[in-house]
Amino acid sequence: MERYCIKYSIERVDFRVLTFLPLQLGDLSMIKSSAEQFLAKETRLDVQWNNADVMVSPQGSKTKQGLELQIGVNNLGHFLFTWFLRPVLEATAKIAPRNSVRVIWVSSSAADAAPHPAIDFENMDYHREEGIWPKYSRSKAGSVIHSAEFARRTQGSGIVSIALNPGNFVANLQQNMSKMQLAMFKLATSHPKNGAYAELFAGVSSTITEKDNGGWVSPFGKVGPARKDLLDPELGRKHREWSEAQIRPFL
Template sequence: MPGQDGRSAVVTGANGGIGYATVRALAAAGAEVLLTGRDAERVRAAAVRLTGEVPGARVRPEVLDLADLESVAGFARRLADAGHPVDLLVNNAGVMGVPERRTTEDGFELTFGVNHLGHYALTGRLLPLLLRAPAPRVVTVSAALSRSPIAELSDPQSTHKYRPMAAYAKSKLANVLFARELQRRADVVGAALTSVAVHPGSSLTGLQRYASRPVRTLARLTLERFVGQPVERAAWTPLYAATAPGVVPGGFYGPTGRFEERGAPGPVEPPLLTADSALARGLWELSEDLTGVRYPWPVPRPAR
């Protein structure tokens, strides 16, 4: 990883799992990192743990609940008051496999609300600070399941029928559509912003907390040993997308090993539906309407 001295990063869902591994690597490389999560005690404990593991790390704990748009807005206001540019935003937080349909503080289906709408709103609120950085990047963490047939957006909030993994797949497809549409809109106004989506392969993280105890036990015994990889290696892909010099704006990155479950990061095939520009625009407009967040893009410069 290139040195990260002088860069400021925000990582969501960072008090454990891939998010924590991402923060630790960025801090070890010299970045100043905001470690965010929805539980204040866990966030503070994670920051204390990290400073013990990485002497001299510049890390600050911040409460951010992506299931509450007021929490998102308050977090963004605190950063705006501080006035520092944000060089890197890693949209990592997520929920998976919620057994029954639940809703966020604002009434959105929980999985879609946290995984997509919360990150859509956060990125929009932080856009002015991102555009003040010389070469800002937004990395949105999706999943390989975004390519599945159950990943479709005819009923994005699972209003008519709720299935836990289908809800997750929809939100992960939305993540990739969002990342690519964000890049398209940045290009239209000539903003020097790089937006990419990634999937980290298979790893045992906090996402499995809603699974039954036998399933969690089986995952612990088999997932990392035979199929996937430890969280430190699962973090390689978002770290690559966040720091590598050759990352292509609007790209999709993942592990390049067998079945993309593990291995070195690199470009991988995006979900087929993400080629549908009308679908991406429709999702963006729906997200605007639901969250009330409209991105404050600069006025495009006239062509000479």
């Protein structure tokens, strides 16, 4: 099972501390504990980057709860973790500079390649099998849908929700690609630091304001429109309700 870490920095008057806390997104039963560990240490959260990801997992890969792995990690794990941290985000927004409290949902260029419709609510368990790339694309589209719906539901709270495409980079994320796929992928990649720039831009740039809430950042720090159908309020509502039903046993 994949493991991830919460990484966050704490700035005080004259020192910085980098702290790591365990977060296993592939097991919904463990996410509440990770959130509680963070909340036991901190009373504010200025920026949350939902960054962890699995990509083109082998057919049949599942989470601890039996969900398709990419939906479980890329969508539901982040959704549940954000659910627990929403109160501290809202509390921080009341005291932090305007537009500075944000939730960043890291998506991908793959979101634009998701099938139409992007979410097939009749096949969320993939009893009708799909290829590994459509599955990944659907999970990345799900990140955009979560971001837009979170923006709608927190409107007026001071939180800015942004989805983004960090760009294409070679990392261990491509470990499940074939050699030929990886060789072709490398033709369209840039240095990983550019992805960091895109994420930092979304998280801390003063040019992003409440008017960009629910918006989209493309490489390497450009605000623009996301795929239009992913921003549909009715799709966001249905996706949110499905997600809530999956996480309810773990609240």
